[in-house]
Amino acid sequence: xRPGSPTLKEIPWSIVGSNHFGRVPKISDEQTFNxxxxxxxxxxxxxxxxxxxxxxxxxxxxxxxxxxxxxxxAVIGNAIYSINSNLFSQVIGFLNTFNGDVFITENDxxxxxxxxxxxxxxxxxxxxxxxxxxxxxxxxxxxxTFQDGYIIVVDLxxxxxxxxxxxxxxxxxxxSSGQSVFETLSTKSDLCKAAIRFPGRGNLLLVLxxxxxxxxxxxxxxxxxxxxxxxxxxxxxxTLNQATIAAEDSIVMWLGxxxxxxxxxxxxxxxxxxxxxxxxxxxxLSLLKHPEQSSAFFIRIxxxxxxxxxxxxxxxxxxxxxxxxxxTNEFFTVTDENWNYHITRKVAFFNNAYYFVSxxxxxxxxxxxxTYVYDYGLFQDSTPKIYPIPRARICKNVRDDNGDAFVINxxxxxxxxxxxxxxxxxxxxxxxxxxxLSISIDGGQNFSSFYPLNYKFTGNRINRPLVWGLGYAxxxxxxxxxxSYARLAVGNGVLNVxx
Numbered sequence: 208x209r210p211g212s213p214t215l216k217e218i219p220w221s222i223v224g225s226n227h228f229g230r231v232p233k234i235s236d237e238q239t240f241n242x243x244x245x246x247x248x249x250x251x252x253x254x255x256x257x258x259x260x261x262x263x264x265x266x267x268x269x270x271x272x273x274x275x276x277x278x279x280x281a282v283i284g285n286a287i288y289s290i291n292s293n294l295f296s297q298v299i300g301f302l303n304t305f306n307g308d309v310f311i312t313e314n315d316x317x318x319x320x321x322x323x324x325x326x327x328x329x330x331x332x333x334x335x336x337x338x339x340x341x342x343x344x345x346x347x348x349x350x351x352t353f354q355d356g357y358i359i360v361v362d363l364x365x366x367x368x369x370x371x372x373x374x375x376x377x378x379x380x381x382x383s384s385g386q387s388v389f390e391t392l393s394t395k396s397d398l399c400k401a402a403i404r405f406p407g408r409g410n411l412l413l414v415l416x417x418x419x420x421x422x423x424x425x426x427x428x429x430x431x432x433x434x435x436x437x438x439x440x441x442x443x444x445x446t447l448n449q450a451t452i453a454a455e456d457s458i459v460m461w462l463g464x465x466x467x468x469x470x471x472x473x474x475x476x477x478x479x480x481x482x483x484x485x486x487x488x489x490x491x492l493s494l495l496k497h498p499e500q501s502s503a504f505f506i507r508i509x510x511x512x513x514x515x516x517x518x519x520x521x522x523x524x525x526x527x528x529x530x531x532x533x534x535t536n537e538f539f540t541v542t543d544e545n546w547n548y549h550i551t552r553k554v555a556f557f558n559n560a561y562y563f564v565s566x567x568x569x570x571x572x573x574x575x576x577x578t579y580v581y582d583y584g585l586f587q588d589s590t591p592k593i594y595p596i597p598r599a600r601i602c603k604n605v606r607d608d609n610g611d612a613f614v615i616n617x618x619x620x621x622x623x624x625x626x627x628x629x630x631x632x633x634x635x636x637x638x639x640x641x642x643x644l645s646i647s648i649d650g651g652q653n654f655s656s657f658y659p660l661n662y663k664f665t666g667n668r669i670n671r672p673l674v675w676g677l678g679y680a681x682x683x684x685x686x687x688x689x690x691s692y693a694r695l696a697v698g699n700g701v702l703n704v705x706x
Contacts, residue, residue, distance in 0.1 A: 215616060220700035221603040222620050222687070223249050225537035226529070228487040235487070236651035236684055239539045240546075240599040242695065243532065245509060249697045252530065252541055253508060254578035254596055255551075258562070258571045261288055261296060267564025269309035272555040273319060276332045279557040280319060282309045283569040287321060287330070290571070292558055299330055300337035308450040308502070312353045318376040320358050322351045327360065329376045340377040343369060343387040350401035350449040354412060355425045357433070361399035361414075366392040368402045368414060370433065390434050394441045395419040401449040407457035408477040415452075417445040418465040420480070442480045444473050450553075451503040453516055458533065460516050462501055470498035472518070472531070488529065488538050497522035504554045506561060508576055517541065519548050521566050543567075544581050544594035579694050598689040604650060605683040605702065613704040615677035618685075620700025625668035627693035642672065643688040648680035662691060677702070 223244060227237040242249040265284025272279055279290040285305045290296045302309070304323045313319045317333035327348045330337045342348060342360075349363040356373035367389045372381035382388040392399050397416030405411040410425035412434065420442030423434040444463035446452060447470055451462035463473035463482070470492045472483040483489075492498065503518035519528040528549035530539040541549040554563040554574065561574040570584075583592040607613070627640055643657035660672050677683070683702075689695055 216704055217701050218704055220618055220620060220702045222600060223247055223699050224603055225539055230490050232651035236601050237603050238601045241541055241596050242598050243539055251579055251695050253574045253576050254580050255572045255574045256578055256582035257584040258573050260570050262569030265569050267552050269311055270553045270555040270564045271311035272557045273313055281564055310351050312351045314353050314358055314376055316374045320351050320376050322348050324349050342379055352402055352404045354404040359402045361402050366399055368399050392416050392421060394421055400446050401452055403452055403454055403459055405477050406454050411477055413459055415446045419445050447499045448501050451501050451518060453503050453505040455505040469493055470495055495520055496524040502552050506554055521548050546597055580692050595690050595692055598695055601686040610681055612681040613706045614679050616703045616705060617675045618677055618700060618702045619671050619673045621698035622670055623696040624663040624670055625666050627691055629692045640691040645686050646677055647684040648678050650682035651684040
């Protein structure tokens with residue numbers, strides 16, 4: 208009998224997606240770098256541009272926006288800078304430390320409070336004073352927040368958290384007979400790590416230790432017991448590092464831990480609390496050697512509804528940053544230009560834009576989805592120090608449920624092209640925008656060398672790259688790297704296969 212001709216079949220090429228890596232590549236090697244999903248396309252995560260060098264010696268530690276003062280405050284090394292709406296900066300005080308996390312809050316009486324986990328510092332922008340208040344004996348201050356007139360400061364050496372006098376961030380001895388006013392973390396034997404004003408939940412306060420969390424409510428009965436603990440609920444996770452705590456809308460997220468568990472990412476909406484359920488990211492977290500060396504923040508991308516949590520593990524042994532989209536429960540990987548962790552330590556919204564301080568230097572940066580490069584200003588010879596963002600996608604495995612092999616005759620996908628204003632340009636003679644494609648026929652264990660696909664010139668918007676002869680496989684994985692100074696929008700594609 209004469210055998211039949213092989214049948215050409217069109218199957219989906221799933222290029223759009225998020226991180227779904229498994230414990231081993233055979234399960235899944237799917238990962239997205241420096242891009243996010245929007246309307247079934249992959250688009251740019253934010254680029255950034257250096258605004259100014261606040262320090263050439265020290266590195267960024269914290270940044271904070273005061274709406275009342277209309278000022279941005281940045282901590283670089285031991286110096287605290289105030290930055291006005293014209294982005295003019297000046298030093299307003301000095302900390303006693305040069306490294307480590309710094310926490311910032313303010314009250315409604317012109318006082319900005321800084322804490323470096325060694326001392327408390329209070330700057331009054333109305334009378335331009337900067338003082339270090341006296342704290343209860345033996346107290347080591349940590350995370351600070353403001354609620355209902357009080358500055359709330361945790362004691363890192365005990366289970367206590369202290370309240371300032373209402374409206375006075377310098378007074379911590381306002382109770383009966385001049386005593387300090389404090390509450391305790393009591394569900395477990397634990398030390399206080401943080402007290403967070405719960406956004407969108409009125410008088411609700413979340414207090415975290417290293418292995419437990421409790422909810423308190425301000426019941427308005429100072430000075431003896433302003434806060435009452437909710438006896439019906441507690442959280443069985445504390446926090447590994449207060450710098451990973453982020454609060455926005457009605458959500459608080461942090462890097463959690465307890466006596467029975469390693470690092471997990473937690474999310475609470477004021478009542479319910481849960482661990483982010485993602486096998487791939489949880490496995491990656493379990494491999495971290497120094498998860499306590501971490502920092503995180505919330506940022507909105509694209510529009511007001513797209514809230515993301517970005518967390519960075521900056522120890523050289525861990526060297527990774529992840530972006531989590533709250534609404535879709537998706538993770539993405541973000542990096543610097545060298546594929547190392549993302550440089551943003553903390554971010555603040557000011558002047559209708561995002562500004563941040565960096566793990567790596569003492570500069571102030573502006574972050575935007577309309578910036579498609581990493582711009583560090585100028586080299587010493589005054590040439591632009593600009594790098595393309597390493598945008599990449601390791602795609603979902605293509606395989607039959609029964610493991611049958613197939614021949615991939617061709618593949619094509621959708622991408623926006625013709626919008627690169629830098630290309631061709633004589634001032635960038637070495638600039639070569641292109642797409643790199645590499646393939647694996649063994650489920651992502653080994654990849655081929657990269658094959659370049661050229662971008663089109665400005666105005667040439669043919670948006671369907673076509674690749675021939677992708678090989679014989681029964682478990683096909685492709686990876687793309689998009690090298691360009693232009694914006695990116697890439698969609699799904701199709702593979703034409705013979706079986």
